[in-house]
Amino acid sequence: MHHPPATDLPTVVIGAGPVGLAAAAQLVARGIEPLVLEAGAAAGSAVREWSHVRLFSTWAEVVDPAAEKLLAPTGWVKPDGATYPTGGDWAGRYLRPLADALGDKVRFGATVTGVSRRGRGRVVDADREQQPFTVHVRNADGSEQRVIARAVIDASGTWATPGPIGGDGLPALGERALGERISYRVPDLKDPAVRARYAGRRTAMIGSGASAFTALASLADLAKEAAGTHAVWVLRRGISGATFGGGEADQLPARGALGLAAKAAVDDGYADAVTGFRAESVHESGDRLVLTADDGRRLDPVDEIIVLTGFRPDLSFLDELRLGLDDRLQAPVELAPLIDPNQHSCGTVYPHGVKELSHPEPGIYLVGMKSYGRAPTFLAMTGYEQVRSVAAALAGDQEAAERVELTLPQTGVCGGTGLFDEPADVRVPGAALVPGGVEQAGGCCGTASAC
Structure with missing residues (x-):
């Protein structure tokens, strides 16, 4: 042939x-x-x-x-x-x-x-x-x-292929069976159906990257308008000086603002942070969901779970x-x-x-x-x-x-999409580079491949 x-x-x-x-x-x-x-x-x-x-x-x-x-x-x-x-x-x-x-x-x-x-x-x-x-x-x-x-x-x-709830990199026990009540995306709270899913409800948000910051800040904004809305921020590690990113020192100002907005969500009481929690299982308790860690700790019941633990x-x-x-x-x-x-x-x-x-x-x-x-x-x-x-x-x-044809700015943290939810004509001097197409806790676009 x-x-x-x-x-x-x-x-x-x-x-x-x-x-x-x-x-x-x-x-x-x-x-x-x-x-x-x-x-x-x-x-x-x-x-x-x-x-x-x-x-x-x-x-x-x-x-x-x-x-x-x-x-x-x-x-x-x-x-x-x-x-x-x-x-x-x-x-x-x-x-x-x-x-x-x-x-x-x-x-x-x-x-x-x-x-x-x-x-x-x-x-x-x-x-x-x-x-x-x-x-x-x-x-x-x-x-x-x-x-x-x-x-x-x-x-x-x-x-x-988003990351699962499980702290060991595997799906938590019960995660697959309860898939309809678990989201792996930053919620679009301008969508009435999505807004109704989280308004007035208690949501566990698992993750510590830029996507998690975006979701936390969005849920905090919703909590200001819809009574009873509250987020439980679940981190596998502790909170340190680097947890919220580079803040005002970030050469990408909009990204720095994202971390500061997430910090404000916690400081203002719209979200509680639970640290060192590596989820092992999730199960239903009545019409609510309960997360259990590998050390035996259990979170108080929640209505919804958002998982933003990166991608693979x-x-x-x-x-x-x-x-x-x-x-x-x-x-x-x-x-x-x-x-x-x-x-x-x-x-x-x-x-x-x-x-x-x-x-x-x-x-x-x-x-x-x-x-x-x-x-x-x-x-x-x-x-x-x-x-x-x-x-x-x-x-x-x-x-x-x-040959190298690109110079990257020095930043204290990176990955993911930004929250910067201002009018489209807003200008922030000095901003450069973008997360790749996936929303990263892992990309943009990585939210996002980019991102």
């Missing part, structure tokens, strides 16, 4: 979020044909799920340079770079037009179910690196197909590839030491690219939130730098691939 040379094959990009579409734009700029496979029905499907949350970075920092050049001939009007978009703004005013500009290079309703080398399972060495990749896809109509690719860039994010990568469809991943973070081994949350904040992680993102299996790259594994510190601009470097490497421009 005749097979086309690898250079004639597309580079498959998994995910049409901010980093995936930026990857496609970078590939187009390098003369490489991309094929973006997106499981959802529209660009930025994950971002749209936190459309009500405002980013703590400005428009100037959430538009990829190559994407902007691709959009310019279409008549696209770039938003005011000094203003702050919501997730909905980001998806509607940037990601959707970018996907439109890419045209048939983006396929929606296309879920990647497996990636391998053509004719070579994980254990086969012979002639392995000379074989292209085979990407198995399940379409929205249930049909299946196989795409042959020269390289694969996985920008699928982590949004679909879905590696199942990459199982036939030879990935080099850190045992703890599930991030590429060269990248993991740079993003270890025990050692680093966003500002101390230097920009990185193809060198840190490479695996024993040449030609596969995990980028964006996916590249950070379980680390909760991803910024979208970091993802844009990643895919610029990867595209340069795929084009054979090693000098550009190794």
Whole structure:
């Protein structure tokens, strides 16, 4: 059978979020044909799920340079770079037009179910690196197909796999059975149905990242208007000087304000903090829910539970590839030491690219939130730098691939989306960078892949 040379094959990009579409734009700029496979029905499907949350970075920092050049001939009007978009703004005013500009290079309703080398399972060495990749896809109509690719860039994010209640990383006993009463998203309290779910009720909120800050501050605002509304903030660790982030010292002012708003929720009595509580089980008591810790402590009954304990990568469809991943973070081994949350904040992680993102299996790259594994510190601009470097490497421009073209600000804490819920034309001097598409306790977009 005749097979086309690898250079004639597309580079498959998994995910049409901010980093995936930026990857496609970078590939187009390098003369490489991309094929973006997106499981959802529209660009930025994950971002749209936190459309009500405002980013703590400005428009100037959430538009990829190559994407902007691709959009310019279409008549696209770039938003005011000094203003702050919501997730909905980001998806509607940037990601959707970018996907439109890419045209048939983006396929929606296309879920990647497996990636391998053509004719070579994980254990086969012979002639392995000379074989292209085979990407198995399940379409929205249930049909299946196989795409042959020269390289694969996985920008699928982590949004679909949020962390569980259990302090040991496993679902708490009873968590799955009570799933309808447990949310893993920052609530949109402007939605009447969501507002009714939490108004006048007692809610346990588990998590300690930016998404948790957002939810705490939102529930505090609701408590000011709806009597009986109260939050119980459950932390697995104690409260220290760093718990609420960088505050006024944060070089991203909107992010600093987010931590201060969460602190105010506790100080003003709208939320109680319970520390050192590692949940082991959850069960019903009458029509309420009771959380029990691994040390036997029980929380007073609550009506609802919100879990914002970060995200983790879905590696199942990459199982036939030879990935080099850190045992703890599930991030590429060269990248993991740079993003270890025990050692680093966003500002101390230097920009990185193809060198840190490479695996024993040449030609596969995990980028964006996916590249950070379980680390909760991803910024979208970091993802844009990643895919610029990867595209340069795929084009054979090693000098550009190794060149650093991004400077990160020094910050005391990072990850997640921002609360900064002011009018869209508000300006905060000095704000830069944005969480990647997932809301991070873990991304933005990570809320958010970014984020």
